[in-house]
Amino acid sequence: MHAYRSHTCADLTAANVGDTVRLSGWVHRVRDHGGVLFIDLRDHYGITQVLCDGDSPAFAELEKVRSEWCIRIDGSVKARDPDLVNPKLPTGEIEVYVRELEVLGAAAELPLMVFGEQEYPEETRLRYRYLDLRREAMQASMTLRSDVVASMRRRMWDKGFREYQTPIITASSPEGARDFLVPSRLHPGRFYALPQAPQQFKQLIMVSGFDKYFQIAPCFRDEDPRADRSPTDFYQLDMEMSFVTQQDVFDTIQPVLHGVFEEFGQGAKVDEVWPQISYRDAALWYGTDKPDLRNPIKMQDCSEHFRGSGFAIFARLLEQEGTEIRAIPAPGGGSRKFCDRMNAFAQKEGLPGMGYIFWRDQGEGMEAAGPLAKNIGPERTEAIRQQLGLGVGDAAFFLGGKTKSFEKVAGKARDVIGEELGLTEKDRFAFAWIVDFPIYEKDEETGEIDFEHNPFSMPQGGMESLEGDPLAVKGYQYDLACNGYEIVSGAIRNHKPEIMLKAFEIAGYGADEVKKRFGGLFNAFQYGAPPHGGCAAGIDRIVMLLADTANIREVIMFPMNQRAEDLMVSAPSEPTSDQLMELGLRVIPQD
Secondary structure (H helix, E strand, O other): OOOOOOOOOOOOOHHHOOOEEEEEEEEEEEEEOOOEEEEEEEOOOOEEEEEEEOOOOOHHHHOOOOOOOEEEEEEEEEEOOHHHOOOOOOOOOEEEEEEEEEEEEOOOOOOOOOOOOOOOOHHHHHHOHHHHOOOHHHHHHHHHHHHHHHHHHHHHHHOOOEEOOOOOOEOOOOOOOEOEEEEOOOOOOOEEEEOOOOHHHHHHHHHOOOOEEEEEEEEEOEOOOEOOEOOOEEEEEEEEEEOOOHHHHHHHHHHHHHHHHHHHOOOOEEOOOOOEEEHHHHHHHHOOOOOOOOOOOOOEEOHHHHOOOOOHHHHHHOOOOOEEEEEEEEOOOOOHHHHHHHHHHHHHOOOOOOEEEEEEEOOOOEEEEOHHHHHHHHHHHHHHHHHHOOOOOOEEEEEEEEHHHHHHHHHHHHHHHHHHOOOOOOOEEOEEEEEOOEOEEEOOOOOOEEEOOOOOEOEOOHHHHOOOOHHHOEEOEEEEEEOOEEEEEEEEEOOOHHHHHHHHHHOOOOHHHHHHHOHHHHHHOOOOOOOEEEEEEEHHHHHHHHOOOOOHHHHOOOOOOOOOOEOOOOEOOOOOHHHHHHHOOOOOOOO
């Protein structure tokens, strides 16, 4: 017999009754029934009930074991009485009578229980992550993650892609976040960087003639943490293709991701049609470039109904350049109580409040109620109702000013309204491609032009588009949103040196600076670069959605906490004097 087990804790069934078996695992739960001990023995695969009484030579030793001891037992398989069968377990028809016990690893007093689903502070869970990971929900999440990655790999190979690895130690290259720098011992005073993404390398792979590339790539960014973002590192399904258009990229990655969500979505509906929405329309309709399309609410510009109206606050706002009044329809939200609640929400978000109108039945017909309705009069109110397609029992909320000042709050309000009114469809994965990102933006204080989004995207219209108004230039850049999260970002790349130099020149970067900062890529483009493009899908966020959790740390095996610390291994740690001396570094104490 094997040294540790003849079966896993999920293998045994009624067909094994009478067999002598050996199992190893952790003591999940102990129950003492007055001279008879029942133990749920757990391994990665499942649970088997084992029992022992005073007639067994192992009884005295088994009485000593406690939760999470790691043990090995030998025994015989018995059928459970029919009324004691547990249909929830694959092994629920049997139990194992213990005749021999070996303690493989005793456990100290537990800082958190594995049995049950008790809530513990996140700091405790991360400090004792190896115990937290033994819990059923965490085992399921990590297994899901592994299976999702394996499925992605298979699907990419099936589409003719090969996996290539890119460097982990490289040069600093701004990708929109801070680099993690690595000091060089052989070159004192100089630093490597951990890659924020394999961006430049995957483009160089295309220049090298490989045509299709993918990688399950680790990426490193020194970012502020959020619930849906790791503060240090993450993994992405990275891909690039030569001789492709934007639509070719969509047609390639869409069936891969659709298949993954169908395979692991636990029966939730996966949308077949993925609409393409311009960045500007997404901002107008949803207040974000990562909209949740399970919520049917679309915001609309209602500025004309308030221009010159009796509601002085909005009327005066509209006299300023670049302002508008945005309406958020709320079907079914037509009560003063709900309107007051949403007004309080806006105040918590730092705004003075939200104007609102709601429509009610007064017996003799429909009436518009609320402060706005009284101020702007029945004609304007009716025009708003008709524009928004609302009726009795519905409401509309209004925010105004320069769009950047209220758009984010409007987007949040839309989400809250959809949730509270039951409009947001559950058990569905709704996708949307966000396209036509502007390449440039103007700093409102200085008036200077800088990049708003990816500077390496090919401008739509090529060199000709760069000769006109920079703020009108759109890039072949795109994101994929799913249920309110960005899960894919990509672009058709700017592969022509002269267009690249012009694009950076508009943002105030001279040719010498471009060649210095992006020399590898720029030099490669001198030697016959093909048109190419691709994207990267965030594995952590995809698994987070599939696991139905809003916290990305629930699907990462060993995550950092919100202060970018690993409490389990005490990282980051202070270097020794010898290490600093070898690297030619000195730490300056912080006051």
